[in-house]
Amino acid sequence: MPDSTSSDFSPTPRTRVRRLHERGRYDRETIYAILDAALLCHVGYVIDGLPYVTPTLFWREGERLYWHGSSASRMLRKQSEGIPVCLTVSHIDGLVLARSGFHHSLNYRAVMAFGNAAIVADDEAKAAGLNAFVERLYPGRTREIRPILPQELKATTLMSMAIDKVSAKVRTGGPVDDEPDYALDCWAGVIPVEMRLGAAIPDQHLKPGISMPAGLDHLGEDGVLPEILRVLAKRQVE
Amino acid sequence: MPDSTSSDFSPTPRTRVRRLHERGRYDRETIYAILDAALLCHVGYVIDGLPYVTPTLFWREGERLYWHGSSASRMLRKQSEGIPVCLTVSHIDGLVLARSGFHHSLNYRAVMAFGNAAIVADDEAKAAGLNAFVERLYPGRTREIRPILPQELKATTLMSMAIDKVSAKVRTGGPVDDEPDYALDCWAGVIPVEMRLGAAIPDQHLKPGISMPAGLDHLGEDGVLPEILRVLAKRQVE
Known part of the structure; x- marks a missing residue:
């Protein structure tokens, strides 16, 4: 269980990074930064003993994670019963080309958060949460779009989970080769990978004169x- | 079960896309294209009734998916027992801004593949698989790097799963708003998202004169x- 006055999460048997443990991170700053930089997570859950992994939009607010979807969704119906979930977030940061196949790698940042998801049942809290998500991505937008309708609120399920059992795994930097391999006449290095935005495409039904x-x-x-998402998350806290 | 002479996978109760079923896709071309465009998947599995989701590198060869990792990994030790896994792949293609919060969305392509993972035990097949993965990303590279060592082969586990229970979900295009909302003075459209490469960073220990x-x-x-990954996957088939 986390001590909310401390900046670190204690690793548990479930969250301790076992492989390449030097890549494990348990500090709040690293974990929040990885979560806040992401839009999509992969939520894992169990139905009848079988695993399911659903990609879904999510966001963090303080010490909780939120995700939403249709009230009719199999995933959310099941999760709303309070079943255990594993919410995983990952970023690809670079292709690492080493001097042996074995040492080829990927630069990445990932977080695995375990917990029991709870449904946000209160309509006011649900609407506030959904609006906060729109504002998180698009500051000021809830003043421009029309408000949520009661039937839309009913059709949407908002899930929430405390961030307590959590760990991060991070690889950065160049290839790490076996000593003799540095003598090989072989190119080695990193090819960075970034998720970038393209030029906005206005809706074909946009009213004339709206920029x-x-x-x-x-x-x-x-x-x-x-990076944009991280800055937005920080702005929201301030 | 798939009919390998047909180009479609039959939806099963487990793979049929329930929500927004018009987004469901079961044809081989769509599913392979989504898989081949990805480097990372999220593998879900169950240990002691609890869900785990691990991001991991993967690749497709014909009608099988492959992923690898350390032989000491908890994930692969468990998976090598032939337990059920859900391998999910997702791409973010764009932020969709609508005229109501409810119709804000994400353009994406995702595949969920269910099956029982099997370990590739034969050393020759394992080495061939690992080399094929390097060649898939970096054509010609296995001729430049040093060969796999026996202890590296031993330290690596290669998993494989048939692509049979599988479905895709795809959203494309602009916002779809409620009819009256098109009259709002509100910008709407799509902001494309793409995973792009940065400039290569040569290893600091690179021998002089190696380009x-x-x-x-x-x-x-x-x-x-x-897009690069898709082209590479096609090239490998030819």
Whole structure:
């Protein structure tokens, strides 16, 4: 269990990074940064003993993770019973080319969070959560779009889970080769990978004379999405 | 079960896309294209009734998926017992901004493949598989790097799973709003998202005079990684 006054999560038998444990991270700053830089997570859950992994939008608010979906979804119906989930977030940061196949690798940042998902049943809290998610990505947008309708709120399930059993795994830097292999006449290095934004495509049904509002300036062409998301998450806290 | 002479996978109760079923896809071409464009998958499995989701490198060869890792890994030790796994692959293609919060969305392509993972026990097949993975990403590279050592082969586990119970889910295009909302003075559209390559960073221990070989030309700056991966996968088949 985390001590909320400490900046670290204690590794448990379930969260301790076993393989390449030097890549394990348990500090709040690293874990939150990885979560906040992501838009999509992969939620794992068990139905009738079988595993399911569903990619889904998620966000963090303080010490909790949130994700949402249709109230009719098999995944959320099952999760709302309070079953255990594993919520995993990953970023690819680079291809690592070494001097042997064995040492080829990937630079990445990943978080695995374990817990029991709870449904956010209170309508007011649910609406506030959904609006906060829109505002997190698109500051000011809930003032421009129309408000949530009661039937939309009913059709949407909001799930939440405390961040307590959690760990991160991070690989950075260049290839690490076996000593004799450095003598090989072989190129080695890193090819960075980044998730970037393209130029906005206005809806074909857009009313004439409507341009992108200043509130979306942070989503300009060539922006690096994970960095944009991290800045947005920090802004929301301030 | 798939009919290997047909180009479609039959949906089963487990793979049939339930929510927004118009987004469901079961044809081989769509499913293979989504798989081949990805480098990382999220493998879900169950240990003692609890779900785990591990991000891991994977690749497709014909009608099978492969992933590898350390022989000491908890994930692979467990999976090598032939337990059920759910291997999920997802791509983010764009942020969809609609005129209501409810219709905000994400353009994405995702595949969920269910099956029982099997270990590739034969050393020759394992080495061939691992080399094929290096060649898939970096054509010609196994001729430049040193060969796999016996202890490296022993330290690596290669898993494989038939692609039979599988489905894809795809969202493309602009926002779909409620009819009255098109009258709102609100910007709407799509902001594309792409995974792009940065400029290669040579290893600091690189021997002088070694430049990137022509075999890595496909990994040039600003290349779109999923498209590069798809082209590489096709090239391997030919």
